[in-house]
Amino acid sequence: MKKQKLDDSLSEIKKAREYLKESQKNLARLKSGKGVKRKFHFLLQENKVLVILLSLMLISSIVLPVVFLIPDPIIRDPMQESVDTTINLILTNFTDGSGLPILNETLQTPSSELLILSSLAYALISQAGFEHDQADFQSKISQIINTLENDTFVTYNNRSEPLSIFYQFLGIYTLLQSKITLPSSSEVISSTMIQNILVKTLESYLSNERYLIIQPISNSSYLIDQSMAIWVLATYKLLTGNSWVHGYYFEDLIQGLLNGVSDLFFNSTYYTLYHEYDHSTNESRNYALVEDLIFFTVALSRAERLSTYFESSSSYYHQQIINNFVDAEWFVHSINTSDQEVYIKNQALFTLISYLMNFGNVGSEVRNEIIESFSMNKGFIEKVGEEDITCESCLYGLVALASTNWSVIENDREYVNMITDATLSPFYVILTPIMIVFIIKIWRRKIVVKRRW
Amino acid sequence: MKTVCVHSYKGGTGKTTFLLNIAGILAKQEKKVLAVDYDLRAPSFQSYFKMTKQSFLSHFLLEEKTLGDIIFPCKIDEKANLDLIFSSMEFLKQHSKQRDKLSRDDAKYLARMYNLQKNVEKKYDFMLIDTIPGFFYRSIDSMMISDIILLIATPSTSNVLGIEELCGNIYTMLQEETKMILVINKIEEEGVEADKEIFEENLVKLRQIGNNKFSEVVEVPYFNILSERIHAFEDQPQEEFLNSLKDIIKIIEKG
Incomplete structure (x- = not known):
């Protein structure tokens, strides 16, 4: 519980610091006559559907002409x-x-x-x-x-x-x-x-x-x-x-x-x-x-x-x-x-x-x-x-x-x-069954040890 | 115009009482003062003054009302005037959507407060802002636009620890452009009276923090924060308390 509180508090401080940093920049912008920089996620929360639709329209307006109208640029490999x-x-x-x-x-x-x-x-x-x-x-x-x-x-x-x-x-x-x-x-x-x-x-x-x-x-x-x-x-x-x-x-x-x-x-x-x-x-x-x-x-x-x-x-x-x-x-x-x-x-x-x-x-x-x-x-x-x-x-x-x-x-x-x-392939043939037997033995031994505990 | 923000790590430190008493003294000195209740979590100007219409700071922040709609003039006597901007807990409780908007990480509200400050800067000598205690986006907004931050602290263990944290994380980032004053309110918490040792120990720690991290440290004597009185307006004020506030005002005027 205490740890949870501490984690929450630390995360609050982190957020506050980040917001403060952002606010310092924003205030400087305001003082110079510019508007504030607002986070996009806020807009998204406010007008989710509208923002998604607008984004899709924007992306389509850029991507579609590129895909369908503009021919692929010919990029020649300089080595070629x-x-x-x-x-x-x-x-x-x-x-x-x-x-x-x-x-x-x-x-x-x-x-x-x-x-x-x-x-x-x-x-x-x-x-x-x-x-x-x-x-x-x-x-x-x-x-x-x-x-x-x-x-x-x-x-x-x-x-x-x-x-x-x-x-x-x-x-x-x-x-x-x-x-x-x-x-x-x-x-x-x-x-x-x-x-x-x-x-x-x-x-x-x-x-x-x-x-x-x-x-x-x-x-x-x-x-x-x-x-x-x-x-x-x-x-x-x-x-x-x-x-x-x-x-x-x-x-x-x-x-x-x-x-x-x-x-x-x-x-x-x-x-x-x-x-x-x-x-x-x-x-x-x-x-x-x-x-x-x-x-x-x-x-x-x-x-x-x-x-x-x-x-x-x-x-x-x-x-x-x-x-x-x-x-x-x-x-x-x-x-x-x-x-x-x-x-x-x-x-x-x-x-x-x-x-x-x-x-x-x-x-x-x-x-x-x-x-x-x-x-x-x-x-x-x-x-x-x-x-x-x-x-x-x-x-x-x-x-x-x-x-x-x-x-x-x-x-x-x-x-x-x-x-x-x-050259080593015959060795693998001999070695593989030995390894399998060895692993099985170790595995069984571990189980015995576990049971004792 | 000087913008002063009164902040604290936790509630119950006498923040609002301090602010309104300082505002009262300044008004009595015929200074033009605007006091803003920006403690959206526990607004309390209404405990000191009677509201005549339902127009609050949140209306202005949400661009629902103009600045003229939310400023209330309060005539103290023939010469003294104090202008007030209120917030309302009841209003925010009833309008949960507005409350949610106002608690968000959104730079729009910093811009609105800056806009408020710019619009009133020629009309007033002082703008005093009561903030939300602790780390909240809106309390950071008020600290950002202030020239002076008055941090009110009582010698309780949680306050000492909290102020250390505030100093390490928030105040150090503001120090370059803002004057920081630590006000130690020597209030004795209920039930703590018996433990004088802890009280003294915390007082020493607060003084140390104040000397190391703040531009000025001022100590004010114990007074009853629940009395909700503005001493400067009374016929028989607590002189000791008023004098300690006058010291703070001198620092504010100088700073």
């Missing part, structure tokens, strides 16, 4: 516009007579690297759901893949020198993404084709002695090559669900490469990574640049989805990139934050891996910087402070724009074959 203008620019300025992308007017023969990057960018844009003629995308991708297939990646016909190991693996990654993008009826890319190229690549570059990716004629191994190989192998396993490829067990293969990185590229004192390993001198050389770290981080993040181990986590290296290479305005620098040259390539790749690793907040900041600082009226520039728009810079711009939506789709696809689902 950016995608459209960039693709148009590529088609008008960076496409040869046969419709393939070219670097510039003087270099009319399309390079395999550019074809791979184009195909990847189109595949990601298409999967990200931007409005575009999907058939057009698919025909472009098909055309690019056909051209690449003639080159056959390893046994090159139209090239004076082979593709780098990095592009070899990026090509396989592009094939995986392109296969997903093209309709299932398309015969341009078959699973067998991708598998054969992967096996051929591994046979050519995987050192069986050290479980390391190495160019046979070179004395050096590079972190970026190991990273790209790990990323491709993990993605292949996650997307196809295959455990074996031509006698290689995927997880052993990936773990072997991670061990190789740990032995030759990893500084266990500072948890830092090296750029290169010289086999002739058995020395690790130069600290990893942002590009090395970006690819290693994404590779490790995919490998973590399988049963593999590395000394530190992918999120640790993601944070290291932010600490050492990303400045306060979210520009991604190549060597360190004092390096003045900021390229769209690093900015786009870091956007892509941040979204793929579910660091959407970082991804959006880095991507926004691309939109703000690299986006021109029609396409994207190469470098902050300069005005060079190239085919590559436009393709990286497209990759960055696609990252937001594409990464969600890709993560869902990969999740299907993750270690938790695939």
Whole structure:
């Protein structure tokens, strides 16, 4: 009773204070010659029906013309516009007579690297759901893949020198993404084709002695090559669900490469990574640049989805990139934050891996910087402070724009074959009845205890 | 014109007696005074004066009658005049719809009171408003338009606690633009006489509150509030009581 009285009194005081505050404002209005502000609920109490009718009439008079007379405003997504203008620019300025992308007017023969990057960018844009003629995308991708297939990646016909190991693996990654993008009826890319190229690549570059990716004629191994190989192998396993490829067990293969990185590229004192390993001198050389770290981080993040181990986590290296290479305005620098040259390539790749690793907040900041600082009226520039728009810079711009939506789709696809689902399912079968028995026992025990009381 | 509102935390503190006695003294001093009975919950001007027609403040607030209809002149002697605005309990009891309207959270009544004040400000030297005790929308309205608030308190425990609460919540919000005067009416409540200790203790507390939170503190001697007399109009007034009221008037005139 006392409490009720106290509550009532407190509520009265609160009301009085509020009324007093309102009255102070009202008095000021009165003194300045204006009328008082009256509360609507009083009017409602007084003339409920009238006020409701008037309100309905007022709302109808505003809503009805809007609904029936005024056409829906066309609101264009600025990212969609950016995608459209960039693709148009590529088609008008960076496409040869046969419709393939070219670097510039003087270099009319399309390079395999550019074809791979184009195909990847189109595949990601298409999967990200931007409005575009999907058939057009698919025909472009098909055309690019056909051209690449003639080159056959390893046994090159139209090239004076082979593709780098990095592009070899990026090509396989592009094939995986392109296969997903093209309709299932398309015969341009078959699973067998991708598998054969992967096996051929591994046979050519995987050192069986050290479980390391190495160019046979070179004395050096590079972190970026190991990273790209790990990323491709993990993605292949996650997307196809295959455990074996031509006698290689995927997880052993990936773990072997991670061990190789740990032995030759990893500084266990500072948890830092090296750029290169010289086999002739058995020395690790130069600290990893942002590009090395970006690819290693994404590779490790995919490998973590399988049963593999590395000394530190992918999120640790993601944070290291932010600490050492990303400045306060979210520009991604190549060597360190004092390096003045900021390229769209690093900015786009870091956007892509941040979204793929579910660091959407970082991804959006880095991507926004691309939109703000690299986006021109029609396409994207190469470098902050300069005005060079190239085919590559436009393709990286497209990759960055696609990252937001594409990464969600890709993560869902990969999740299907993750270690938790695939490997642990037998454990769940055994564990579930044990848990049920355990819960029943506890429940019955509680009842006994209750009865005693 | 100075607008003075007489307020209290609870009823029975002698609020109306104070107000009308102050009005009486001022009228005797040939000041032009309008006394307004805004205690809509327990209006009591009619206990002191006889009404000649049924026109009340509530009529004006509800825009049913004009200001001229509700002001009643009261001639005290050749030179002294006191104008009055009445309220009626009987009228409000019979007109429950009007009573409900007047008790609502509605700024319209503040505007009406402000309108009343503006209309009479050139005609009178003082407008004295008797308010509803405690926290009510209409008592806040009267406090809002006043230059001076006289808070009448007796040394009872509930009054001390209530005034502390009023100080903490309401008066502090008004202090910037309004002069606050605490009037301690040293009335001894029935049955409390025996407990002198509590009376003294409460008196000390009231003085402390007054010194800390109010611009002025005035103590008036015990007098019988039920007598319903206006001493300034009598041939043999209680001089001690009148003198204490004159002190308050000096503060009002100064403030």
